[in-house]
Amino acid sequence: MTETRKVAVVAGNRIPFARQDKTYRHASNSDMLTAALNGLVDRAGLGGQEVGEVVAGAVLKHARDWNMVREVVLGSKLAPTTPAYDIQQACGTGLEAAILVGNKIALGQIDAGIAGGVDTASDAPVAVNDRLRNILLDLNRAKTYPDRLKVLARVRPKDVVPEIPRNAEPRTRKSMGEHAALTALEWGIGREAQDELAYRSHVNLAKSYDRGFQDDLITPYLGLEKDQNLRPDTTLEKLAKLKPVFGKGETATMTAGNSTPLTDGASTVLLSTDEWAEQHGLRPLAYLTHSQTAAVDYVKGAEGLLMAPAYAVPRMLQRAGLTLQDFDYYEIHEAFASQVLSTLKAWEDPIFCKERLGLDAPLGEIDRDKLNVNGSSLAAGHPFAATGGRIVAALAKQLDENGGGRGLISICAAGGQGVVAILEK
């Protein structure tokens, strides 16, 4: 086994995230990913050039987009000889793409690659229901007119009701929010703490725009220059007035304010070796040094749907020989404020750490001032597969701006999965 090579994050670009059915309502996944990719190519000066590989994905994808990323590359400013492939790991897609690109770079299989992700909650695939689908397939198989008529006669009015994708777990039929609400109850996460976290997300994201931090991370798209969900003027009072949307009765705490909205958007990140970066007049912002995935059995209720990162992080820390406190920045994706707070509380809890993680001592508290310093999904929005790219690019830039340091990325995903990574400089 040869020595692995360092994986640098050298640039990132995304389009502003738009709320569902607003500015990007007619934009397809391909349109958005192409826009984000072209912005990156322009910024990195890679027009007409080939990179080792482009890896990206979308969670909600049309059947026709089976080769989406390669098609996007063909329609982009990159050389058409650039290979590409699609991946999907729910909300972990973007970060997993970066890990995959990073691994090939580390192994010397490629020198540079682009990771990305895109999702649209507006231009969602609507499918015919299974019965009608079977009838249509049979129709296609039928050879004679009488046979075709016979097949068509099977169509019933109810068959025209389409199947619209739901943001729900197939095995529990509960939405992600309903799952998160149960975890919040189990961990005793109160409404005020959730609103506070949401408020800080908006404040931090707004500040990052104000100081120009986002300028070279975002390319405007369809007239949108900032994330549409951002409310710089929101207050704790306004957040406190919202009615709960997940859970029931007086124990319900999760509102539209402390849960991420459905969003459209795309993001990309350029990774490479130090040499490649230098040859292309670029410089490393930070290095992708460790990563880990984990999954939990949420189906039987043994663990919360979004709690997998709580397992992935300690495994990664152990391999890296680090403690939870050895970080300058923490990027914990905010699917829901309650999910971030449940994860943090779990790491502080001796019983959870002993019985579920098998650790002698709890991982402990983190310095909240180091958490999501430039805002996260509650403010920016969360186009599922695009979140990983947003976080990797922003954290790399933050580490560079800081003159070095170490950052933790933690992303929870549907299906009870978690993808986590460490960036260092």
Place this chain on the structure above:
Amino acid sequence: MTDRYQTFTRTPLGKTLVKNLGLPDPLPLPRWTEGAPVIDGPVVFGAIGETDAGKAVQALLRDIGAAFSTATEGVASSEIRPKALVFDATGAASTADLTSLQRFFSPLVRQLAPAGRVIVVGRTPELASSAEQQVAQRALEGFTRSLAKEVKRGATVNLVYVAPDAHEQLDSTLRFFLSPKSAYVDGQVARIGTGPLVSNDPARPLSGRVALVTGAARGIGASIAGTLARDGATVIGVDVPQNADPLRKVISRIGGTELLLDVTAVDAAQRIAAHAQEQHGGLDIVVHNAGITRDRRLVNMRTDAWDAVLDVNLRAPERITKHLVDSGALRDGGSIIGVSSMAGIAGNNGQTNYATSKAGVIGLVQALAPVLAERQIRINAVAPGFIETEMTAKIPFAIREVGRRINSLQQGGLPIDVAETIAWFADPASAGVTGNVVRVCGQSMLGA
């Protein structure tokens, strides 16, 4: 869930039909209300000779202010309508003495008031001093179980076996069986052993005690939580996060604290122990009430349905009990109560998983009772029969109607009946009560 048939039998037309057609005539059972006396009518006491147990019974009757007369042989009289007949048979040294049962009860049974109580006190057969005594004492069970089927109008008959030198432990058990708290406990046998003498306020016997109730959000669990709180306990209500809202309602009504967790979680026992110790300094009473059904005949039984039922109903109580005992979270002198089921005793079509788990609860009681006795921790179980809950309301009409009627009281029980039985087990004054499985089934014909 209202029992429409029972309501109908109280109407003029219903009364006529029931009488002329010989239909079941279930008397609505009175339940105990706070502040009510243990028993609201005269008691006739009988005995075979003078015994320690007999003296203890009479002392108790005086204590609760019951008007009672003593008789060795019953006398038919239209003047007294005894509310209870209590017979001390511990003095039965051989089968010759069994004659007394017939002599005492035959004339009196007819006089028994509606919702009357018959209690026979015997000597635990296994602990008898001679073979002759053991035979005679064992015979009592056949008598009480049969008489339970004969007495009408909501009356119950129960047998209390008391160990030698345990007569001072009789109080809490007699109070329970005499009062309407035992309304739906019929044809049962309770066994009382020796233990430390605990004197507490019978009006608030659980005062200063901390009680854990799993599955406390609804149904029987909510009733158990409420009853233990009524008796003075501070309740920790446990339920799954899905039931957060109903649990909050229960706890805000009765006080105490709520703990949201799945009892099958790997760290459930540790969380319960930590919560009890941090919030309340420890635990005295543990009620393993959380339970689920996933009914299917075995040929169609899915692995997950089998596992889920055993995990919740049996493995969780087993694991939680072990941890609470080993960690010391459950204090010495504590009381553990399992919830078994009629199905665990009699078996039930479509419930191999459920009955396995509920029979296992009985095994848990039998296995742990002698071990825990060293720390004066007691373990008992209730085995409910047909109890009117949201769960039984979903049973198809015909099956439900049969389930309700095929017991000596010809009606379903209420959650409070299960709760009162648990409160009797929980009572520190029941220090001699351990290793018991008492059915709350109105003397169901199933598994009798």
